[in-house]
Amino acid sequence: MSDDEHHFESSDAGASKTYPQQAGTIRKSGYIVIKGRPCKVVEVSTSKTGKHGHAKCHFVAIDIFTSKKLEDIVPSSHNCDVPHVNRTDYQLIDISEDGYVSLLTDNGSTKDDLKLPTDEALLQQIKSGFEDGKDLVVSVMSAMGEEQINALKDISGPK
């Protein structure tokens, strides 16, 4: 193992959605799959079975799409699934009545299949800036076949 070079391979469309990684190396604010859901780790602790036993990792993580809290315990030398989390920035073009957004992609076409968040507070954060006529860039997070808007940035320039 020590001799072969690491080659950087780009993942193509059908690439696996997750990647195995040893539990002991997953850190706070990394990602992990728990019960089939992609999560962000907010707490890692290790425990042992008896004083001279081997360590286990206890993960507390938040589902990155539903914000639900999930927990898991894995022996530190076992592998965990780590989700492949991608984020893309788009300029926000329009917000439609039926709850969808219209986004401008890098190659100039539009992406119209993304729904606005249903939570009123988040919705308001997006809407209010847009209604004020600001230039907004949204960042869309995707993992394991799901996607969601997760951040917002005003690029209208300094006030």
Add this chain to the structure above:
Amino acid sequence: MLGVSSGSSGGGVGPEDLAQLQSTMRAIELACSYIQINTNPAAAEATILSLHQSPQPYKACRYILENSQVASARFQAAAAIKEAAIREWSFLATDDKGGLISFCLGYVMQHANSSDGYVFSKVSSVAAQLMKRGWLEFTPAEKEVFFYQINQAILGSRGLDVQFIGINFLESLVSEFSPSTSSAMGLPREFHENCHKSLEQNFLKTFYSWAQDAALSVTNKIIESHFDVPEVKVCNAALRVMHQILNWEFRYSKGGTRASINVFSDGIRPDTGSPRKTECVIVKPGASWCDVLLSSSHVGWLINLYSSLRQKFALEGYWLDCPVAVSARKLIVQLCSLAGEIFPSNNAQMQEQHLLLLLSGVLPWIDPPDVISKEIEEGRSGSEMIDGCRALLSIGTVTTPVVFDQLLRSIRPFGTLTLLSMLMGEVVKVLMANSTDKETWSYEARDILLDTWTTLLVAMDGSGGNAWLPPEGMHAAASLFSLIVESELKVASASATANEDDADCLASVSAMDERLGSYALIARAAVDSTIPFLAKLFSDRVARLHQGRGTVDPTETLEEVYSLLLIIGHVLADEGEGETALVPDALQSHFVDVVEAGNHPVVILSSSIIKFTEQCMDADLRSSIFSPRLMEAVIWFLARWSFTYLMLVEDSNLGSNQLQSLPSRACLFTFFNEHNQGKFVLDIIVRISLTSLMSYPGEKDLQDSWRNLANAFANDKTLFLLNSVSQRSLAQTLVLSAYGMRSSDASNQYVKDLMAHMTSSLVDLSNNSDLKNLAQQPDIIMLVSCVLERLRGAASATEPRTQRAIYEMGLSVMNPVLRLLEVYKHESAVIYLLLKFVVDWVDGQLSYLEAHETAVVINFCMSLLQIYSSHNIGKISLSLSSTLLNEAKTEKYKDLRALLQLLSHLCSKDMVDFSSDSIETQSTNISQVVYFGLHIITPLITLELLKYPKLCFDYFSLISHMLEVYPETLAQLNSDAFNHVLTTVDFGLHQQDVDIVTMCLRALKALASYHYKETKSGNTGLGSHASGHTDPNGVFCEGILSRFLRTLLHFLLFEDYSTDLVSTAADALFPLILCEPNLYQGLGNELIEKQGNPNFKTRLANALHVLTTSNQLSSSLDRLNYQRFRKNLNNFLVEVRGFLKTR
């Protein structure tokens, strides 16, 4: 019955007055009962408050006190008297003042035999408070009147109840005069100080002897009685007052020299910072107390009293923990810690006699230890035995080990150390027997006794190994130590299979470390037997491990070995805490007859452990014996041990003393050095480290073999499994090891080889055309994180020798770093690593760089700042989860700190510069970068964020540095940014942290002195910022220097701060005064006008005058003037704070 005639100031009371008084009383009684049953409490409280606040409520209060049947109404009336009198004190006629006090005193004595004790304590404390309020105005004759009355009461002529009340009053009075328990009166600090002094010098001893007399007067009655008599109550009160008086903070005992008053912060007893758990306050009342405490056979009386009480414990009304017994024991323990000038220096015998007397009184509590501990285990209270242990601790605190040991010899065939050893041995045995339940008497006793040993032995340990215990004491220490080890091993094997709760474990680790430290002291007091003993135990356990391998569950033995390693580690070596720990004196100076290294017990013990640990390199043995937990102890031991013993350099400065020439010492020193076994052992240790890194990757926690480690590091991916801190420190260690190479070229080449693989992988990645997609893959994120951690580790290991290679390393990844910053803009964990790497790299490199290199680095940092700010300003995270939102905030905060550090490091180039070019050729203006950086950072800094101590520290160190070095930059900032910076400085001035305040003061000094110097030479300086301006609404805004002059003066005069700040504050105040002389005059006058007391007015005016004129202070800002002003300010504050600051 109408009790109105008893008032001393009242004349006749008319019938309409009487009706009025009665209705007030009803109202108050009603309110009190409403509060008790919780009906409409707000209205009830308002009624009571109106009594407290009404002018001159004394007549009504007296009426209530004398006539009301409701106890809480009487309580409220007393409270109202106190509050009103303190408030109206200066308007009251002298007669009324005295009248109120005599009323209170008379009241408690008249009603001495009734119940409702809390009302009497309240009235008595009101009397004490009023007495203190008037203390400095009453003439001695006036005080005499009160004290005559009290003395009469205490003498017992008016019955036991009155006697008790009198003693109780003394207790209230002493507590009112003692700084930590006094109540606030809104008066200058000086007032409280003067009261403290007056009481200590003129009354305290008298009070003590009154209490003594009172106790004496009832002693016979108590001794002769066979049941609980009322005299016991008086005796207990007297004992309590004596204890309280001895607890007094004696300040004026040293023959006339006036201890200085701390005018800067409230007078609370300073924390001595001793590591011991049990507090032992040394009582030092001064020479004048000799007659009361020593020559009056006071101690003998007390011992007798207690021993006769002991005989009554079986009787009705007495028991081991009855109040009078507890008080008597407390006083006995306290007298054990009597020290200082009370014992004449020409009579050493006196203290020993005193202690012997006490010890003989205490002895029955603790001797014979086995019998007593058995009785306690059978249900007797352990408090007497624990008090006995405390007495030993007190005696140990005021004596040397030799004197301590001698004390007992006159009455027993053995010394005190032997008794101490037996006693603790007994306690340890009890602990061993029931190790499961905590919080028993034996835990407490063990801690106190351990503190006693520590107190006795610490002094010896630091004495250069010349002081040894007497032979019998050594024997005592040795046998105790073997018992302790036995019990620790037993606890270890019993707990081996237990699952420890994490939180519980963390708390006990530091406690355990402390305990092991104390055990080590005991072991070192008798190294001749303890070291061989430990060696034998260790080889026993190792043999047991090998014998049972594969057949018996080794867990219990493993835990025992684990404990032994910890104990031996503590005995053999001290913790370095950043300095090289020397071989403990005791180990150096004993074993005089050993001439051959191989026979030196320390060498034998060390070698056997190293031989054992070496076995972990065998894979079979590793899996069967070396559990992760054991490995932890192995590595800990090796680290601690090698710090002290490995590769010792025989330093001729080490000891000018005779010990240097001892052959035993020499062989201990040379055995593990370079020419002997040192190389061999070092090799083993490095290989063990390598093994532990490779074989225990999932568990957390220097030249052939070293090369293997370095190779593995560079090429082997298994090491990626280590956690990030280990990655970093491993890289750091490896790079640091290059320091030891022969030539600078070789060192640089080594670092290059080591890191080439890492840098090229980053370069490759960033050049990949599909970087954007690739970078998001989990395995790539992990690879990048690991590489960045290693680069950071390497960067933080920059040394002059390897600086070149590390500079090139950073240079080669500059572009990749910027590209990654772009790609990972949403991956905050990676961004943080990138920033931290740059911070450490710039910190290590900047001072060595030549001008053109500096320019490259500065440009790089500039781009970095721009990219970072373009991604982060105005960004909002959207998430339903508050945890994730908080995480995002924390990440921003950490980034911000890293950026602040980066700017601070950039600033330092102008201060520390090792480059060859002269200052003039400096082509880049760092202040411009920092100025730009400040623009980016200030909008992100909020006062809310500054509440985080680390960020706050970094921010203010940058600001104070900036202002000191580039004050002109600040003047160029636009007014928003400028005001923002100064708002934060104002905020910083009000922080608790001394460092933060110091930095803000330095910033102010820089600002004010810059402005003063500039304007003096005809420039604008801070311009409109300093002169103030009129805002659009026509309101004049004061200039910032005026604002800060006000703030700083207020701070210096009225707030609490540490004395350390005075000089820095003086440095800031001086230029501020020079900038704004008119405002300063105005503020001074205002302050003088506000003083009501004409005496204070003159004192303040004089002090203000002296502040700016004495010591030939002139108006130029040079070093000499600053120094003069510091002195002036210090004197000024000492003079005026005493009366300006009130309590």
